[in-house]
Amino acid sequence: MFESVEDVQKRLGEQSYICDKNIATVVFLAGRLEKPVLVEGPAGVGKTELAKAVAKATGRHLIRLQCYEGLDEAKALYEWEYSKQLLYTQILKEKLSEVMAGATSLREAADRVGQEDSVFFSSRFIVPRPLLAAITADEPNLLLVDEVDKSDPEFEAFLLEVLSDFQVSVPEIGTFAARQKPLVFLTSNDAREMSDALKRRCLHLYIDFPSQELETRILETKVPGVGQRLAEDLVGVMQRLRKLDLKKTPSISETLDWARALLALNGTSLDESLVRDTLNVILKYEGDIKKAHGELGRLIARKAEDEAGKAAAAGAPAPAKKASLH
Amino acid sequence: MQRKILEFTNLLRKSGVRVSVAEAIDTFVALDEVSVGDREVFRDALRTTMVKRGDDIPTFDHLFDLYWSAFYDGLRDAFDKAAQSGTDGKGAPIDVEALMRQLRDQLEGMQGSVDLSELAKALLTQDLSRLEQLIRDAAQQSGVGRIENMLQVGFFTRRTMEQMDAEGAGRQLRELAQKLREGGMPDAQVDALMELIERYLEALRQSVRQFTERELQQRNFDYMEKFRRESLLEKSFYNLTEDEIRQMREVVTRLAHRIKNILSIRKRRLKKGKLDLHTMLRRNMAHGGVPFEVVYKQRKKDRPKLVILCDVSSSVANVSRFMLQFVYQLQECFHKIRSFVFVSELGEVTQLFKDLDVNQAIEKALDGGDVINVYTRSNFGHAFHLFWRDYLAAVDDKTTVLVLGDARNNYNDAKAWCLREVHNKAKNVVWLNPESPSAWGFGDSVMDKYLPSVDVAEECRNLRQLSRIVDRLVL
Numbered sequence: 001m002f003e004s005v006e007d008v009q010k011r012l013g014e015q016s017y018i019c020d021k022n023i024a025t026v027v028f029l030a031g032r033l034e035k036p037v038l039v040e041g042p043a044g045v046g047k048t049e050l051a052k053a054v055a056k057a058t059g060r061h062l063i064r065l066q067c068y069e070g071l072d073e074a075k076a077l078y079e080w081e082y083s084k085q086l087l088y089t090q091i092l093k094e095k096l097s098e099v100m101a102g103a104t105s106l107r108e109a110a111d112r113v114g115q116e117d118s119v120f121f122s123s124r125f126i127v128p129r130p131l132l133a134a135i136t137a138d139e140p141n142l143l144l145v146d147e148v149d150k151s152d153p154e155f156e157a158f159l160l161e162v163l164s165d166f167q168v169s170v171p172e173i174g175t176f177a178a179r180q181k182p183l184v185f186l187t188s189n190d191a192r193e194m195s196d197a198l199k200r201r202c203l204h205l206y207i208d209f210p211s212q213e214l215e216t217r218i219l220e221t222k223v224p225g226v227g228q229r230l231a232e233d234l235v236g237v238m239q240r241l242r243k244l245d246l247k248k249t250p251s252i253s254e255t256l257d258w259a260r261a262l263l264a265l266n267g268t269s270l271d272e273s274l275v276r277d278t279l280n281v282i283l284k285y286e287g288d289i290k291k292a293h294g295e296l297g298r299l300i301a302r303k304a305e306d307e308a309g310k311a312a313a314a315g316a317p318a319p320a321k322k323a324s325l326h
Numbered sequence: 327m328q329r330k331i332l333e334f335t336n337l338l339r340k341s342g343v344r345v346s347v348a349e350a351i352d353t354f355v356a357l358d359e360v361s362v363g364d365r366e367v368f369r370d371a372l373r374t375t376m377v378k379r380g381d382d383i384p385t386f387d388h389l390f391d392l393y394w395s396a397f398y399d400g401l402r403d404a405f406d407k408a409a410q411s412g413t414d415g416k417g418a419p420i421d422v423e424a425l426m427r428q429l430r431d432q433l434e435g436m437q438g439s440v441d442l443s444e445l446a447k448a449l450l451t452q453d454l455s456r457l458e459q460l461i462r463d464a465a466q467q468s469g470v471g472r473i474e475n476m477l478q479v480g481f482f483t484r485r486t487m488e489q490m491d492a493e494g495a496g497r498q499l500r501e502l503a504q505k506l507r508e509g510g511m512p513d514a515q516v517d518a519l520m521e522l523i524e525r526y527l528e529a530l531r532q533s534v535r536q537f538t539e540r541e542l543q544q545r546n547f548d549y550m551e552k553f554r555r556e557s558l559l560e561k562s563f564y565n566l567t568e569d570e571i572r573q574m575r576e577v578v579t580r581l582a583h584r585i586k587n588i589l590s591i592r593k594r595r596l597k598k599g600k601l602d603l604h605t606m607l608r609r610n611m612a613h614g615g616v617p618f619e620v621v622y623k624q625r626k627k628d629r630p631k632l633v634i635l636c637d638v639s640s641s642v643a644n645v646s647r648f649m650l651q652f653v654y655q656l657q658e659c660f661h662k663i664r665s666f667v668f669v670s671e672l673g674e675v676t677q678l679f680k681d682l683d684v685n686q687a688i689e690k691a692l693d694g695g696d697v698i699n700v701y702t703r704s705n706f707g708h709a710f711h712l713f714w715r716d717y718l719a720a721v722d723d724k725t726t727v728l729v730l731g732d733a734r735n736n737y738n739d740a741k742a743w744c745l746r747e748v749h750n751k752a753k754n755v756v757w758l759n760p761e762s763p764s765a766w767g768f769g770d771s772v773m774d775k776y777l778p779s780v781d782v783a784e785e786c787r788n789l790r791q792l793s794r795i796v797d798r799l800v801l
Binding site (some may be wrong): 005012021025026028029032033035038040041082083086190193196199200203204205206245257286287289291302 | 343346348349352355356359360364366367370371373375377378379380384614615616618620681682683
C-alpha cells in the first residue's frame with residue numbers, strides 16, 4: 001500500500017494533506033500491520049480529513065460511520081428489512097398455504113413453515129450498515145468510524161469483534177469474514193475515554209495543534225490564494241490565540257476558514273480593525289471573543305515586535321507597514 | 327535490542343502507562359517494518375503501539391529521552407573528551423589515531439601473547455555500543471534496579487565497576503603497555519598510551535556513575551509522579567497554591583465529563599420504550615392491519631434538575647472556591663440548574679456563571695456576585711428562610727437540592743423548618759460539609775438540626791471524597 005514513511009508523506013501531500021513524520025509513521029504502520037488506528041486530538045486538527053486523504057491516496061473506497069449517542073447495531077452493523085420480509089410473506093401467502101396444505105395438525109404445519117425459515121432470514125433481507133458493508137465489500141476499502149467517543153460504551157463491544165477479527169456475526173445466518181481487510185480509522189475528541197480493550201487493538205495517534213511552520217504550509221496548500229506574508233501573519237496570531245485560556249481553542253479548520261474569509265474581504269494584511277471584525281470566524285463563544293478583544297492589542301503588538309526583532313536580526317530596516325499596526 | 331525494548335516496556339509500566347503483552351508484541355512487529363535508524367520514526371513506532379492515552383504521551387516522551395539517548399551520548403562525550411584531553415608527558419596532545427595504528431601493528435606482531443578481557447578490548451578499541459552493553463549488564467547484575475536515593479549512587483557505581491571487573495581490565499591494559507615497551511615500542515608512545523588508558527578508565531567510571539544516576543531518575547520519575555497525584559487527591563481544599571489549583575481544575579473537569587457520561591447512558595436506556603400496541607394497530611389500519619410500522623412507547627426523559635446553595639462566608643473561603651468550581655462544572659452538565667450563594671442573604675448566580683469564564687465567575691461569586699453582602703456573619707437560618715420565601719417554586723419532585731457549607735450558624739436561629747419544607751418538595755437534599763461528622767452539632771454548628779431534612783450528608787473536603795459522592799448525586 002505504502003512503500004515507506006516518506007512515501008506516505010509524499011502521497012498524502014499529493015492529496016494536499018500536509019503531515020509531519022509522526023502521522024506518516026502511524027499511517028504506514030497501520031497499512032503494514034493491518035491494524036486499526038485510533039486518532040485522537042482536539043476538534044478541527046484534521047482527524048477525519050486524514051482518513052479521507054488516506055482513502056484517496058490509496059484509491060480505496062471510503063465507508064463512513066458517524067457515531068452519536070444512541071447509535072446501535074441496527075444502525076451500525078446490519079438490520080433486518082422488516083417491511084420487505086412482511087411484504088414477501090404477504091405476496092407468498094398462497095404459496096405458504098400450499099406448503100401447509102394437507103398438514104393434519106398444527107404442529108406439522110408449524111414444522112413445514114419452519115423448514116422454510118432460511119428463506120426469510122437470508123442475506124436477501126439484510127440491510128448492510130457501514131460496518132457490515134466494509135466487511136463484505138469485494139474491493140479493498142477504508143472504514144472511518146467518526147467520533148467514536150460520542151457512541152455509547154455498549155457500542156464499543158461489537159466494534160471489538162469487527163476490529164480484532166474483521167468479522168461480523170449475524171445469529172440467524174452465521175459469520176461474515178472480511179474478504180479484504182479494510183483499513184480502519186477511528187476518530188475521537190476525547191469526550192470520554194475509550195475502553196482499554198478497544199485501545200489495545202488499535203494503533204494510537206495523537207494529533208495536536210501543528211507547529212507554526214507546518215500550519216503555514218498547510219494554509220498555503222489549502223488556500224492557494226493567500227500570500228506568504230498574510231499566511232505567516234495569520235498563523236502567528238492563531239498560535240498566540242491558542243495560548244490564551246479559551247473555552248474552544250481555534251484549530252486548523254478555523255485558520256483555513258479565516259484565511260478564506262479574509263480573501264473574500266480582499267484583506268491583504270492583518271490590522272487591528274480587520275481582525276476585530278472577523279474574529280467571530282475563528283472564535284465560537286461570546287466569552288472567548290470578549291477575551292480575545294481584550295488581548296487583541298497584545299496579539300498584534302507582539303506580532304509587530306516579532307517583526308521588528310526579525311528585521312533587526314536581518315539587519316534590514318523595519319518594514320514600512322509596521323507603522324500602520326500601531 | 328529486544329531486551330532493551332522489554333526493559334523500556336517495564337519502565338513505562340512502572341510509570342503508570344499500561345502496556346499489555348499484546349501491545350509489546352505489536353511493537354516488535356512494527357519495528358520490523360520501519361527502519362530503526364531514524365530516531366524520530368523509531369520513537370513514533372514505539373509510541374503508537376505502546377501508548378494509547380493522550381495523557382501518557384508526556385510521560386512516554388520523557389522516559390524515551392531518558393532511556394534511549396542520554397546514556398549513549400553521554401558515553402560518547404566522556405570518551406571523546408578523554409581521547410582529546412590526553413597529553414603525552416611534554417604537554418603536546420596525543421595523536422590517538424596514529425597511536426592506535428601503531429598499536430594494531432604491534433599487536434599483530436605479538437599474536438597470542440596478550441590476553442585481554444572483553445571490557446579491556448572494548449575500551450582499547452573504543453567499541454562504545456559494546457561498552458554500553460557491558461555496563462548495562464553489569465549494572466543489572468549489581469541490582470541497580472533497587473536504587474532508591476542519591477546516597478546509594480556511589481555504592482551501586484562501585485558495585486557495577488566490580489561486577490565488570492574494571493580493575494582487572496585496567497591491570498591487563500597496563501600490562502599490555504608494559505609488554506609493548508618490552509617489545510620495542512618507543513617510550514614516548516607507551517607513556518602516551520598509559521596516559522590514555524588511565525583517562526579511559528576514568529571515563530568509564532564516570533559513565534557508570536552517570537548510568538546509575540540516570541537509573542535513579544527513571545525509578546524516581548514514576549514514584550514522584552504517583553506521589554504527587556496521590557497527595558493532591560488527599561489534600562484538603564484549604565491552603566492550595568496556584569499550580570495546585572490549576573491541576574485540581576483539570577481533575578474536576580474530568581469528573582464533570584464522567585457525570586456527563588453517566589447521564590448519557592441513562593438517557594439512552596430511557597429512550598427504548600415498550601411496544602405501543604394501541605398506536606401501532608391504529609397507524610397500520612391503512613395496511614389492512616398488517617403491522618408494517620412498528621411503534622414504541624415514548625417514555626419521558628427524566629432530566630435531573632439541580633438547585634445549589636453554596637456558602638461563601640469567610641470560614642469556608644478556601645473550600646468554597648472549589649465548591650464553586652464544582653458548581654460551575656455542574657452547570658455545564660445540567661440544563662436545568664440554578665445556583666445560589668449565601669452568607670446571610672441569598673443571591674442567585676446562575677446567569678453570572680453562564681456569562682463568565684470559570685475564574686472570573688468564582689471571583690465574582692466569592693465577592694457576593696453583586697447580589698449579596700459577603701462581609702457579614704453567616705446565618706444559614708436566614709438564608710434558608712429567604713430561599714423558602716422567594717425560590718421555593720424552583721424546587722419540584724425532580725429536583726435535587728445541593729447544599730455546600732459548614733452549617734456554622736453563629737448561634738442564630740437555625741430555622742430548620744425551612745429546609746424541611748424544601749425537603750418535602752424536592753426529590754432529595756444533599757449536603758456536603760467540609761467539616762468531619764464528629765464536629766457536626768458542636769459549638770455553633772447546627773448540622774444536627776438540619777440532618778433530619780437531608781437525604782445524603784457527606785463530609786467533603788477533597789476530591790477523593792467528592793468523586794465518591796458524585797455517583798450518589800446523579801443517581
